Amino acid sequence: TLYTYRHYEADSALYEKFTQKTGIKVNIVKSKADALFERLKSEGSDCKSDLLVTSDAARLVKAKNLGLLQSVESSTLFTNVPANLRDEDNQWFGITVRARVIVYNKDKVKAGAITSYEDLTKPEWKGRVVARSSSNIYNQSLLASMVANKGSKEALLWALKLRKNMARKPQGSDRDQMRAVAAGLADAAIVNTYYIGLLANSQNTKDQEVASKIAVCFPNQDSTGTHINISGAGICKYSPNKANALKLLEFLTSVEAQSTFPKTTSEFPLSMKSDSPLILAWGKFKADNLKLSELGKHNATAAKLFNAANWE
């Protein structure tokens, strides 16, 4: 059994492919991440699940801290997954990568006007920025990375100033932020890369229009690098079918599986290399090579800082 937080359709196709190849059947329970943790906790040693899949490294760290995962030794995984995208104790491994970037309105902002997350806090951006709510884990991880890189005081000031520059109260999804930028309500927004991909690949003409109006900036190329995060998985501590679970995890990180992600969900593969036209168009960028396990450490702090900064 596989417990997953990822609700993507494309994942199911991958699991089917895996079953075809190995004859191992994959049972899926989809739920919200924290509900899955509760379920695992309550099951305890009487565990029904083998593999836990969820987005965002912070959640994986949490699962590890709750003692829900176990360490595995697998050379395949070690070669497939770069060191900063997996746990120090090998309890969890990244599967896909997304970057948290800044998008801006092509018509209103010159290319190169924004170079860093910090730029958005400058006074001239007053009333020109939008972002989603801080209860979203992507934002929380972004702030956690700043805490890790620069300390909590700097991080708080960043959040505080950015909140003051916002055109409106934080709300909606990353898509909504891009729509607002396209409509001229704001000039820049912080979003995840794959949302841009989903918009651009959408069948909806309005979405495509939105995508055509905005441009992407990978911030902090000169300093820490752009904040990236993963979707990842770990094998449950009391997994009844550990061997099979490991096989599935290895399959998900294999080149065969990896090559599908850019096309289906517009996520980066672990190798960051892809022939998907969109990702090619974005070009290469310098990613923050902070160990992702760090994010988990500072996550709670980040939540408090957002709260203090009055970023709803």
Added chain:
Amino acid sequence: MTDHSLELKNVSKKIGHLTILGGVNLKLDTGKIGVLAGESGSGKTTIIRIIAGLESPNDGEVIICGKESATISAKGRNVGLVFQDYALFPHLTVTQNIAFGLRKASNNEKQQRVDSLLNLLNLMDIAKRFPHQLSGGQQQRVAIARALAPRPAIILFDEPFSNLDSIQKRKLREQIKTLIKETKSTALIVTHDIDDAMRLADEIFIIQHGKVVQSGTPKELRLSPTNSYVAELVSHGHLDRS
């Protein structure tokens, strides 16, 4: 003097294929008390409901206070009605039930009117109760008080005394008679009790199978009944004693 007369001209009523009233003619002058008598199911309640405007006749005219009333709704007719099954509002107390029809009156007036009716019908002790806390006869008296409260020009009573004991009934009968004569309103009373009919009526209408088979003063009916049914009916009344 306002004209409170009541007239039905050839009124008929059908429900589905069933003829319930087959051409009823009836005339009652202002200040008079008419009584509808007849066997169970003969159509008395239906006549009353048509006059009150709760049912519309299939044919014929209803003339109230000189006006053709087909187009006037129940609300606008100024006709009071005591229902055979009382239809008291279960969510209102006795006082509130009686005051229900007094909309335009000031609070003071309301209070006075309700009090006088409570007195008239001997309901003072139970003024604060809800209908389900009343005995059958008490409910009936509340229904009478409620209908009288707004001083309607025409009052229709559907079996108003059926649940009252004979002593109380006799008293109430006389009081209502006086009341109607005093206020010069017109009343039409349905009763199965020929005794009531004989004592109250200025004019009796005998209904049989949805038709008025005879009408006249109690004396006239007594002396020259048109058919054996009427004869049997009136023979049990005690006109002699009144």
Added chain:
Amino acid sequence: MTDHSLELKNVSKKIGHLTILGGVNLKLDTGKIGVLAGESGSGKTTIIRIIAGLESPNDGEVIICGKESATISAKGRNVGLVFQDYALFPHLTVTQNIAFGLRKASNNEKQQRVDSLLNLLNLMDIAKRFPHQLSGGQQQRVAIARALAPRPAIILFDEPFSNLDSIQKRKLREQIKTLIKETKSTALIVTHDIDDAMRLADEIFIIQHGKVVQSGTPKELRLSPTNSYVAELVSHGHLDRS
């Protein structure tokens, strides 16, 4: 012969602080017809309901067919009751209402019993109708038929004739009298009509303010009333004519 007698010993009933019955004593032998008379609100319906087991007395004993019945539910008492407001089942036709209490009978038996009751109460024409399609008197007759159907040992009638015209009432009165005498069941009838009381009763109980103030045969009451109320009440009955 089975014992169908009925006895109340010092039965009292309170609702809240209100004393509704204050020690009622009453005894009725098998095959007899008792009549409860008294003014409106005096507690007649309450007595009936206590005998039927719908209300439990605060004090005193109810002895039905020789058994102390405090512990027997309404369902098990073999007592029939005609409600003052009929309580017909609105979703059932007249036939179905009457057959409601005939649970154990075969279909054939049911049919026969219902038919004979429809005949007795002159309801054949309206057997297929629903209660809301009936006139007041017709509803009352259905209620009587329904109570009679299961042939209960004791039958309680609460104002059974209040909505019937005098001719029909007289007929029905005699029929019920015969029926009870034939089946040797016991009946207790509440009526406000002293005429009914005098003609039907083997024994009359006069209720005033929740107490039996006098009981006896119609003749006895007529000849020696204990107080002025009883005197006035019975003076209007027509014992002489029967």
Added chain:
Amino acid sequence: MGALLLCLLVCLPLTFILYESSKPSTEAWQQLSQVDPGGILEELDLKEEIPEHSRLYLKTKNTLLLLCSVVALSAMAGIALAWVVSRWHFPLRKSMSVCLVLPLTIPSYILAASYKLLTIDTKNSLAVWVRTNWGQDVMSTFDELWNFTLATFVLTAAFFPYVYLAARTAFSNLSTSYLESSQSLGLSSSQTFLKVALPLARPAIIGGLMLVSLETLNEFGAMKILGIDTLTTEIFYAWTNLEDKNAAIRLAGCIMLILLVLLIAEQWLSGGKRFHASRNTSSSPTLKKIPKFKSALVTLSCLTILFLAFILPVGQLINLAVDGLEKDSISRFLPLVANSLWLAANSSVLILFASVFLAYACRKIPHWSMVTLSKVSTLGYAIPGAILGICTIAVIGFIKNNTSGGNLLDYLYYGSSYGLVLAYLVRFLAVGLPPIDAGLKQINRNLDEASQCLGHGFLSTFFRLHLPLLKLSLSAGAIMLFIDILKELPLTLILNPSNHETLATKTYSLFAVEERYTTGAIPALILILAGIMGLCAVRYISRNK
């Protein structure tokens, strides 16, 4: 006795909530309830940045504001429509009477998403216009006001059918003779409505309003989509961001506090005068004839409401689905239909039984403790489904660790969907009970007594007398239950066994998580269609019973 058992089942998670809330408050709770928690801002000398009110205050204010406006609007729409439909004569009356229930079939978050899609461009351009004319601050306010209004509108559109259904049932059970006597006493029809019909239908209407309040209180999806912060979104914030279940459960406790106030208010409103209809109902009320112009107006307003609450969003979904169908086929969603229908039908029947049982127990034993017990057992609806879900899981874990009944629980909750059915029971008793309770109250006790005197026992009276008379109320309850369970999301997400997906979870994952509206529109439409099918089935069954 059985009632007690039922309540116990419901109360387990509730007790858990109480137990958790009684623990000492945690740091996360301070985060929520204090301005400048932990003094971070003060430490950094940023005193001027300290907000005036704590999060908790703001969210509570939001919640109450939303609650009041949604309840008021739903009451107006629901009652007015029910009255018009059950008493007036106008074109399309019959079809309107049925169709006005339809908005119930659309999950509220889908309604929210679809209205957001419809209005987002307008809103964005309006916002820009507002800024160019009045400046940044006004735009901010405009933005919040717009969101709030839209949320109020969406929730009203989604929930008013609860009131409508309850009121319609009550109005059609109302005896005509009351209305007639009011008319003959000279009251106009609007006065009659206010003074007679409304008070007599009040228990049912308040039941409906209670449902609307509960739904509004624990609405999560739509609030997220429309960017409104309420206590319920705060619960999730506390749980997932602050990673503190205790604080989350404490918040759930807050919501239940609001609910308790509502329940007491309800009791106070309808409890003072406990009356039972003293008349038997007569069927087929005569419909009032109204002038042509007026009847056209009535038809038009009904159509407008139906259009806004149902036709427009469904049209939008169909539009999206047509796009989606180019890439996707319907066939892969079909197995889900059977799954969902089976689950919803089973659970509805079970809950309906439980509701009838409880309502009946209250009628037979009208003691205050029984009434309180039945009220308490409806509290389950007030808790957000997700919280109820984790509480259930926690309780299961607790029982498994302390007793040997683990295998049975395992089977119930992980091996089959019976556990889910049980969880639904806890949650949806509040939907089933009020209509049946109100319906039972409209049956004259005299009839019970008559049946007893004719030798019918408890069960026999129930089957031969109450069941037929409760037909309308039962079918109203069944409709609401069926559709509600079909839409149910958070509980299903948390408690479903492996490989078990329902239309609701599928729609959710496509619609809300992936924001793949075009593909998501297909299961969403099937979900709505299934709801409509259920509606028809209930009508069919209740007609032939």
